[in-house]
Amino acid sequence: MTTSTSVAVAPGGDQPASAPRQTARRSPWLDFAARRFGGLVGTFAVLVVLSFLIVQLIPGDPAVALAGSDATTTEIELLRTRLGLDLPLWQQFLNFVTNLLQGDLGTSFQYNQPVATIIGNRLPFTAYIALVGIVVVLVVAIPLGMFIGVQTRGGRKRWLDTLFGAITGFLDSVPGYVMATIMVILFALGIGLLPLFPPAYSVRVGSAAFILPIAALVIGPICTISRVVRRETGVVLENDYIRTARGWRLSTVVLYLKYALPNLLTTTLTLSGLILSGMLGGALIIESVFALPGLGTGIIKAILDRDFPVIQGMVLVLGMIAALVNLLVDILLGLIDSRTLGAQHD
Amino acid sequence: MTKNPVRRFNWTPGLIVGIVLLGAMALVGIIAPFLLSDSANALGDRSLPPSAEHLLGTDQSGHDMFARSLVATRLTLMMTLGATAIAVLIGIVIGTSVWLLPRRGREISLRVIDTMVAFPGLLLALVVAAILGAGAIPAVIAIGFAGIPTFARLTANLAAQVSQREYVSTARLLGVGDRRIVTDHMLPNMAEPLFVLAASNFAQSLTAISALSFVGLGVQSPQYDYGKLLNEALPSLLAGRPEQTVGPAVLIVITGLAAMLLGDGLAAAADPRAGRRTASLGIRRSATGAAASSASVSGDAMVVVDNLVISTTAGKPLVKGISFHINRGEIVGIVGESGSGKSLTAMSVARLLPEGLDATANSMGLDNLDLLGRVDPKVLAQTLSLIYQDPGSTFNPALKMGTQLTEVLRTHRGQSRSVARKTILEALRRVRMTLPEKRMGQHPHELSGGMRQRAMIAAAMATSPSLIIADEPTTALDVTVQAEILREIKRLNRDFSTAVMFISHDIGVVKALCDRVLVMNGGEIVEEIDAKLLTVENATHPYTKALLAATPSVTERLAELPVLDWRTAAAEQAATAKEEEVAR
Numbered sequence: 001m002t003t004s005t006s007v008a009v010a011p012g013g014d015q016p017a018s019a020p021r022q023t024a025r026r027s028p029w030l031d032f033a034a035r036r037f038g039g040l041v042g043t044f045a046v047l048v049v050l051s052f053l054i055v056q057l058i059p060g061d062p063a064v065a066l067a068g069s070d071a072t073t074t075e076i077e078l079l080r081t082r083l084g085l086d087l088p089l090w091q092q093f094l095n096f097v098t099n100l101l102q103g104d105l106g107t108s109f110q111y112n113q114p115v116a117t118i119i120g121n122r123l124p125f126t127a128y129i130a131l132v133g134i135v136v137v138l139v140v141a142i143p144l145g146m147f148i149g150v151q152t153r154g155g156r157k158r159w160l161d162t163l164f165g166a167i168t169g170f171l172d173s174v175p176g177y178v179m180a181t182i183m184v185i186l187f188a189l190g191i192g193l194l195p196l197f198p199p200a201y202s203v204r205v206g207s208a209a210f211i212l213p214i215a216a217l218v219i220g221p222i223c224t225i226s227r228v229v230r231r232e233t234g235v236v237l238e239n240d241y242i243r244t245a246r247g248w249r250l251s252t253v254v255l256y257l258k259y260a261l262p263n264l265l266t267t268t269l270t271l272s273g274l275i276l277s278g279m280l281g282g283a284l285i286i287e288s289v290f291a292l293p294g295l296g297t298g299i300i301k302a303i304l305d306r307d308f309p310v311i312q313g314m315v316l317v318l319g320m321i322a323a324l325v326n327l328l329v330d331i332l333l334g335l336i337d338s339r340t341l342g343a344q345h346d
Numbered sequence: 347m348t349k350n351p352v353r354r355f356n357w358t359p360g361l362i363v364g365i366v367l368l369g370a371m372a373l374v375g376i377i378a379p380f381l382l383s384d385s386a387n388a389l390g391d392r393s394l395p396p397s398a399e400h401l402l403g404t405d406q407s408g409h410d411m412f413a414r415s416l417v418a419t420r421l422t423l424m425m426t427l428g429a430t431a432i433a434v435l436i437g438i439v440i441g442t443s444v445w446l447l448p449r450r451g452r453e454i455s456l457r458v459i460d461t462m463v464a465f466p467g468l469l470l471a472l473v474v475a476a477i478l479g480a481g482a483i484p485a486v487i488a489i490g491f492a493g494i495p496t497f498a499r500l501t502a503n504l505a506a507q508v509s510q511r512e513y514v515s516t517a518r519l520l521g522v523g524d525r526r527i528v529t530d531h532m533l534p535n536m537a538e539p540l541f542v543l544a545a546s547n548f549a550q551s552l553t554a555i556s557a558l559s560f561v562g563l564g565v566q567s568p569q570y571d572y573g574k575l576l577n578e579a580l581p582s583l584l585a586g587r588p589e590q591t592v593g594p595a596v597l598i599v600i601t602g603l604a605a606m607l608l609g610d611g612l613a614a615a616a617d618p619r620a621g622r623r624t625a626s627l628g629i630r631r632s633a634t635g636a637a638a639s640s641a642s643v644s645g646d647a648m649v650v651v652d653n654l655v656i657s658t659t660a661g662k663p664l665v666k667g668i669s670f671h672i673n674r675g676e677i678v679g680i681v682g683e684s685g686s687g688k689s690l691t692a693m694s695v696a697r698l699l700p701e702g703l704d705a706t707a708n709s710m711g712l713d714n715l716d717l718l719g720r721v722d723p724k725v726l727a728q729t730l731s732l733i734y735q736d737p738g739s740t741f742n743p744a745l746k747m748g749t750q751l752t753e754v755l756r757t758h759r760g761q762s763r764s765v766a767r768k769t770i771l772e773a774l775r776r777v778r779m780t781l782p783e784k785r786m787g788q789h790p791h792e793l794s795g796g797m798r799q800r801a802m803i804a805a806a807m808a809t810s811p812s813l814i815i816a817d818e819p820t821t822a823l824d825v826t827v828q829a830e831i832l833r834e835i836k837r838l839n840r841d842f843s844t845a846v847m848f849i850s851h852d853i854g855v856v857k858a859l860c861d862r863v864l865v866m867n868g869g870e871i872v873e874e875i876d877a878k879l880l881t882v883e884n885a886t887h888p889y890t891k892a893l894l895a896a897t898p899s900v901t902e903r904l905a906e907l908p909v910l911d912w913r914t915a916a917a918e919q920a921a922t923a924k925e926e927e928v929a930r
């Protein structure tokens with residue numbers, strides 16, 4: 001994570017830096033695409049194994065656990081044959097993978113419905129609040145952090161620095177689901193403020209129901225990332241190339257937006273990539289507060305119901321979404337600074 | 347050098363508040379179950395609003411919420427501690443043992459850990475919860491496991507830093523076994539940052555465990571922790587009675603905040619850079635110099651500096667009232683060791699002093715510009731160009747060379763992109779840059795140090811400035827490149843009669859390049875001498891003599907280089923001068 005900034009330390013002599021030269025003929029994007037596609041396939045393979053193992057790792061006999069405590073021996077054996085749990089492990093895995101590649105995620109124990117349909121119904125809710133949340137976080141946190149960083153550079157306006165640190169530090173330590181509760185109290189029940197938004201999702205209220213969940217989701221990450229941006233702004237502004245740009249007597253706007261921002265974004269996105277993909281986890285929990293019928297409430301209900309086909313399918317889908325969010329962050333990074341395309345993730 | 351640099355522990359207010367809060371929560375966790383268990387489990391009237399008897403009201407079963415919230419502290423803290431212990435211990439074992447693997451194995455392991463770190467921890471926790479079912483112990487294991495990859499990765503990063511230190515390689519050479527290296531050499535040196543990381547892991551575990559209980563996958567009835575209480579309060583919240591959520595919500599926030607303050611406070615306390623910052627004020631006109639300011643600009647002088655004083659805002663003097671001038675077309679060298687104030691002097695002429703310094707002068711002029719007053723950036727950018735010491739960091743890594751090199755021409759001369767490009771290409775050819783068109787499209791990291799410095803010189807000459815300030819332009823380059831860069835500067839001076847202020851600690855280079863030399867030491871100009879006369883015999887100040895005597899030349903053998911104690915000589919000389927004065 002942090003070491004990736006040391007990618008291009010140039011040698012002192014007249015020898016050109018060797019690494020970028022070798023790939024200079026080919027577009028770095030091509031290598032990047034090939035490598036990341038390989039990475040996605042790898043992640044998918046790991047997720048397949050992981051979701052397959054969920055049933056296998058259940059302590060004791062999975063068939064006994066799945067059938068429930070009051071099942072008879074015949075019921076257990078029936079279930080065992082139906083799920084193929086009596087087959088050798090490799091054959092079970094092969095069946096699992098074959099079905100998966102045919103787009104068959106199995107059938108829910110609970111609803112007797114294809115898992116793919118259940119996921120298809122729930123996915124839009126989670127994807128919507130997580131993706132809109134990520135965009136909101138970036139759009140708010142980066143200008144905010146940069147503004148504070150520029151204002152407080154070199155120890156100016158210490159009061160602003162302290163105030164900013166205290167407010168973001170406090171809000172940062174409020175978990176998303178507690179923030180959601182507070183949002184409901186303030187804006188849905190209208191205690192102290194107006195009841196502007198519905199407290200829970202229903203088809204009738206439509207898109208207004210998404211405002212409070214997204215707000216609850218983004219406040220914590222905004223605080224974390226704007227703190228990172230503030231600190232990075234301070235670091236970037238102390239760099240030699242900023243002095244060079246000052247030496248060229250450029251205007252403040254050009255200096256900050258053209259010379260500081262791109263360098264700021266590289267470190268910021270590298271550091272906050274994890275926070276952004278972690279927002280997916282936050283979204284899963286926050287759905288519960290607002291009764292949103294997304295993947296979060298879905299997987300939690302499935303775990304409580306021990307509805308394993310649904311759990312397996314959702315782990316697979318959520319894992320792939322997380323991998324795609326990471327990829328998206330890296331593509332953004334590459335657009336800003338092509339050096340990061342060649343960077344290994346270590 | 348006399349005193350060991352003992353790092354002062356920095357007791358920030360945040361750290362103190364964090365320790366106090368966390369201590370108070372631990373105390374509540376220990377005491378509350380003994381005192382309040384009875385009232386927490388007693389059934390009274392259901393769903394009461396807050397009153398003197400029930401400070402936070404009662405829940406839908408009739409339990410007192412105040413007592414219940416406090417009693418829940420113990421289970422919450424114990425579960426959080428358990429999860430943190432799993433993440434920290436297994437994380438440290440994995441993170442350090444990865445470092446003992448052979449190179450190939452280490453790379454693969456790190457890649458696997460990285461993939462897991464990128465996977466949201468909560469999703470991993472849900473997988474574990476799915477396998478083990480809902481419950482307090484599964485929740486602890488789930489959150490503990492979810493925290494392992496991050497902790498392993500951070501430990502591996504720390505181990506990477508520590509294992510490159512000399513004492514570890516020394517121990518390796520001495521044949522100390524791998525396990526001993528980890529336990530005796532690496533872990534003790536990683537203890538401090540690991541503790542900081544553990545504190546932040548505690549804060550995250552608290553939130554995550556409460557989250558699992560909150561959605562019903564953690565603690566099950568009749569047990570309860572903060573998350574479970576919040577879960578039970580949700581129906582009444584949606585029914586319009588938010589009082590029931592107050593207790594657990596406030597306690598989650600307080601405990602999380604305390605752990606975070608502790609972690610941040612410890613990190614800040616360990617950071618030697620903390621609390622060092624001060625504001626800069628720019629160069630002010632000294633009170634005495636106001637009247638004399640214009641009088642001193644005379645004749646051929648292109649740069650005039652009169653009584654420049656630079657000090658830290660704390661009052662430590664760095665440049666102690668120096669005055670000098672540079673004539674048109676003249677190359678003036680400023681030599682001196684690091685810390686003698688030569689770069690600060692140059693940067694104050696360029697109006698680029700770093701933050702945290704206080705500077706005054708009687709007068710400072712460049713061409714027709716009064717550097718102490720308001721200066722039009724358009725004019726300044728075209729009058730003065732700079733070449734910096736380290737070509738590795740002077741260009742912006744995110745922008746193409748062409749964009750940066752043409753910046754001044756486009757911004758201040760209003761040239762179009764193509765015209766500016768042509769001007770720069772011509773300048774690049776003049777400094778004998780290979781493949782100039784290609785260089786324009788490249789990023790700085792694709793050029794070597796020598797090529798970047800040449801590009802810097804090309805950009806510097808493109809505006810035909812009256813003065814170029816070169817601050818140790820060849821220090822970071824190897825000798826052959828150095829000679830070429832110096833030749834470029836000389837040619838620039840000869841062809842366009844550009845004045846050059848050349849900063850260096852290499853008196854040999856200065857002697858070869860410059861017309862006149864200022865020798866600086868301890869923030870003062872101790873000697874001003876014609877470069878042609880710069881020999882041990884002609885120099886008057888002992889420091890200059892020492893500097894010259896210590897410069898090796900090809901005719902001398904290294905063993906014959908004298909180590910001159912110039913300070914004693916300077917003291918003697920000063921004493922003689924004083925005696926003479928007294929005698930007069």
